[in-house]
Amino acid sequence: MILKKYLYSPRNMFTGVISSSLTIVKSLIRRKYGFEKSITLNYPIEQYHYSDRLMGMPELVLNEKGKSLCTSCDLCVQICPTKCLELKGEVGKEPKLFSLSLSDCIFCGHCEVVCPDKAITMGNNHMLTGHKEEVLRLDFSEWKKLSSRQ
Amino acid sequence: MRNDFILDEYCLTTKASNFMEWVKRWAQSRSLWPILVGSGSSANEFYSLFGSRYDIERLGIDGIKYSPAQADLLVIAGPVTKKIFPILKNVYDQMTEPKWVIALGSEAIGGGLFQNHTLMDNWNEFIPVDVNIPGSPPSPESIIQGILFIRERIEKNAKPKSDIKEVRY
Amino acid sequence: MSLSLLNKLGKYLSPIIVEEIEEGGEIYFDKNEISLLLSHLKSEFEFLVLLDICAEDLLGKKNAEERQSHRYEIVYHLLNLEEHTRLRVRLPTDGVEPILSVREVFLNGDWYEQEIWDMYGIKFSDQSDLRVLNHQSFIGFPLRKDFINESNGSTQEPYDFFDEQESVQVVERGLRSIVNIGPVHPITRGSVRSIFELDGEKIVRNKFEIGYTHKAIEKIFEEKTWTTGILLAEQLSDQSPFLSSLAYVNAVEKLYDLEIPDRAMALRMVFSELSRIVDHLNCIGELSLSSGNETILFKCLDLRERIYELFEKATGSRTKANINIIGGLSLDLPIGWIADCIIHIDYIEDNLLMLDKLLTRSKVWMARTNVCKITSHMALEYGLSGPSLRASGINYDLRKASPYYFYNDVDFEIPLGVNGHCYDRYLVRIEEIRQSLKIIVQVLDNLPFGDCVATHPLTELFHAKSPQQFSTAEDFVKNKITPPSKRIYSSIEAANGELGFYLISDGSSKPWRVKVRAPSFTHIQVLAQVLPGLILDDALVGFSSLNITPGELDR
Known part of the structure; x- marks a missing residue:
């Protein structure tokens, strides 16, 4: 569709001033006497609750005794695009060394x-x-401490 | 990030000796003027702080200045390549004392996905950084938290101790 | 390709055969008169637009065909607007002799050839030694297969362009000065250095230097698997990363010959139209900032926040879209998302009316933006696409010309400008936001039921019902299911123009070559002809109306 011709002709000054000021006055009245609250989020006092799907820091899942469910299969280390995870341990048992580097992680979600x-x-x-x-590299015990706290 | 991090154990902090010194530090921390170098999704999140939702003007930051002689907070967003490093060093040298530096986003801190011949990985030796904000991109609340950390460093006049080595990763 | 055009080409070019492929045709040409062939294709067969020039290194490639005995191959992509077909011309070379350049036939071939010299070391005729994307004292050619990373120094002064030129006629009266508007500037968004030679306030000559945020993404594509490439394709745009990753995933699905279910196609349409609205709002905000009007910028930032909220509830991240996978979408919509979406769409439509009343037809805004005229002839010569092409009056949109997904069944219109000024580009973008809102409402009314992911060996990890086994996860990590050995080019209509990917696979789990056809790299070449004669303030307004994105420009 070709744009209409009246969009290219300037309106004269009197109509312009009245039309613009009416628009601004209308939005001011809507804000003061209508039911719109202020949209500013006063950050340190109010907080915004993100949904469950938010991609935050990767966390370890712990069972009731406080041990992690990891069995040292080494797949998350191989797929991580920036190589921020490090693992040492025998296959089938809990790892001895498992650390995450926060300065390299790009929060993509492939390890999950x-x-x-x-x-x-x-x-x-x-x-x-x-x-x-x-320090931005978390070793195994510190990571377990941060995972349980929400 | 960790609630048990106390700044006084890791650097030298001094209390204000008289009233005028306290007023000077209070005024400096409540009226920072930033300058932004770099581009990417982290810089996009920094621009969206100036909207009406996360109104950053109530913290004292009026707008981004693009002239280094009038700014006192340098924000580095995006990976530091070999081509832009001379310009970044030029901007840092022309800023007047006192000045503070924020590294915004995972790409500025550690390079992210782009570890190859274009990246300059030891830029930290030339420009000292005060606050690190990881995230890709970081959420706007954590950027506001970073500015509040800079406020804390100005009020306590934090200087590095000589015998603690800087651990970067 | 239509049968009559195929027959005509076959008769003209015999004994060379024209092969028919999915997007059009392919020619393998191994003589030295490439510019003669391209000028005949342009004048008699109406292939008016040169889309891209790409090069490929064949050292050590498996599954190579028998007729290759040389090291490099250069590919030219051409487009015919009337019949909507594309043509590929492949030219083999050894890299020793300089190749005849095509920059007199197609005016935008200059920068493409300079980039091939920068990355591969292949010389064209009458070419200077300047580097485009790497810094000027770089040693080596990065995209060759045997490139070793030596220590290339980093402290060098920025290069000064006007010293080496032959002396253009120096102005007699007035002051001649050189002004540098550097990469740290609100309008150039951190990546372009522009150098103007001024006579008083008027511009006489200008040059651009790019590459300040060059990260060599095309080299990293060759080191990671096909699935990790989605993370790299998102970095190409900072305002609308969903559209950039959609272009890559679309191309890979065509390579694997995979069909995605109906619900995934409809949801991808909804998210891509939302992404397009964010990009257009950002461009209008920056255009008004460069002409001194800050109120509009704050209003556009407020409207953008509403769409970020919608993205965060569906995908988990405000700006990056990590929901695209090869084979569909990895997550379905949460409960209550559609109702939220309609509330926010109503809010955006009300406030768009307010923006319209403040800006359109006002005398001050029209006087400020009636600059930088791009005629339709110039637009076709330089290969523009997207809203900048439609503002000059040419009716070409990929969603109507070669439709993908369900764009055939949805009712929408394409706005066309008349003059080609910055005012027309602003009008076209506001009208496109309204048409995008119309598309979203129509798709959400008739959303199909079913799965979001196709059933294919590649996507077994994303089905909720299959048990998690170690062997399927290991197949995903090592990408054991490999595509066939093929070359393919596929493109979609991104917010800025035509964004295309040219993929070459040799049957292994990593790509052999990935080339990104970025619209911003093509649009910036028009400014060399349009800007001389204007004053400096108008030049900055014209620059910010073309929407040059640093991620696409530098890759």
Whole structure:
């Protein structure tokens, strides 16, 4: 469709001023006397609840005794595109060394798709800011501590 | 990130000695002017902080300035390549003291997916970083948390201790 | 390709055979008169647009055909607008002798040939030694198969372009100065350095230097498997990553010859139209920022947030779309998403009316944006596509010309501009947002039932019913199901133009060559002819109306 001809002719100044000011006055009245609340989210005081599908930090799934379900099959290490996971252990038992590097992880979710024991999931923790003195590589015990807390 | 991280154990902090010093630090931390170098999805999330939803003007940040002599907060978003590194160093040298640096996004901190001949992986030795924000892209709430961490560093006047080595990953 | 065109081409080109492939035709041409052939194809058979020039290194490739005894091969992609067909011309070469250049026949061939010199080291006739994407003191050619990464220095001064030119007529009166508008600027979005030579306030000559965010994505594609390539294809655009990953997944599904179910096609249409709205809103916001009007930018940021909320509830991430997999979508819609979507669409439509009343037909806005005229002849010579082509009056949209998914059954229109100014590009984009909202409502009314993922050995991990076994997961990691050895080109209508992928596979689990046909790399070449004669402020308005994205430009 070719755009209509009246869109190319400028309107004169008087109509323009009245039309623009009416639009702005209408939205001001709607805000003050209507039922629209302010849309600003006052961050440190209010929080926004993301859905369950949010791609946060990867977390380990623990059973009732506090042990992880991982059996050292090494598949998540092979598929990770940036090689941020490191694993050492015998197949079938709990790993001795399993660490995650937060400076390399791109939060893609491939490790969750591939794990056959469902031992690693993408959690809901998206607040990962840190000072420069904080260490960004989590070893096994620290990772288990952060996984249980929501 | 971890609730048990206390800043005083890791760097030298000093309390304000008199009232005028306290007023100076308070005013500096409540009116930062940022300058942004780089592009990518993390820079896109930084622009969306200026909308009406995460109104960052209530924290004192008016708008992005594009002139280095008027800015005091440098935000690096996106991977640092060998071609843009001379320009980044130029911008950092022209900023006036005091100045602070934020590394935004996983690609700025560690390079992300792009580990090849174009990446400059030791840019951290030339430009010291104050706050790291991982995420791809980071959520806007964590960027606001990063600005609040910079406020804490300014109020306590945090300086590095000489005997602690910087651990980067 | 239609039968009459095939017969005519076969008669003209005998004894060379024209093979018929899915998108059109393919010619294997091994003589040295390539520019003569292309100019005949342009004038007599109406292949008016040169889409792309690509090169390929054949060192060590398995399943090679018998007629190859050379190392490189160069491919030219041509397009015929009237019959909607494409043609591929393949030219073998050794890389030693310079090849005849086609930049006099098609004006946009200059930058494509310069990039092939930068990446492979193949020389064309009358070409300078400047590098396009790598830095100027780089040693080596990165995309060759035997490239070793030596230490290439990084502290070098930015290169100065106007010193080496022959002396153009220097102006007699007035002041001549050179102004550098660098990569750290709100309008160039962090990636383009533009150098203007001014006479007072008017522009005499201008040059662009790109490559400040070049990450060599095409080299990384060759080191990772076909499924990890989806993460790389998302990096091509920062405003609409769903459309970029959709272009890649569409091409790979054609390579594997896979059919996806109806519900996946409909949902992909809904998400891609939402992504297109985000990109157009961002472009309108930046256009008004460059002319000094900040109110519109804040309103556009507010509308963008609503769509980010919808994406986050469905896929899990606000901007990146990690829901595309080879074979469909990995997750279905949550309960209550459609009702939320309709509430937000109503809000966007109301506020779009408000934007319209403030900007369209107002004297100040029209006076500010009636600059940078691109005629339709110039648009075809330089190979534009997308909203910039339709604002100059040419009616070509891939959703209507060669429709994919269900675009045949949905009722929508394509707006066409008249003059080719920045004002027309703004009008075309606002009208396209309205048509996208219309498409979304029609698709959501008639959403088909069923599965979201096809049943194929590649997608066994994503079905909820199959038990998780170690062997299926290992097949997924090593990508044991490999595609046939084929070459394919497929493209979709992205927000900025035609985004295409040219894939070459040799039967293994990693791609052999992936080439991205990016619209921004083509659009920036028009500015060399349009900008001289304008004043500096108008040039910046014209630059921001073409929507140059740094991810596509530098790859």
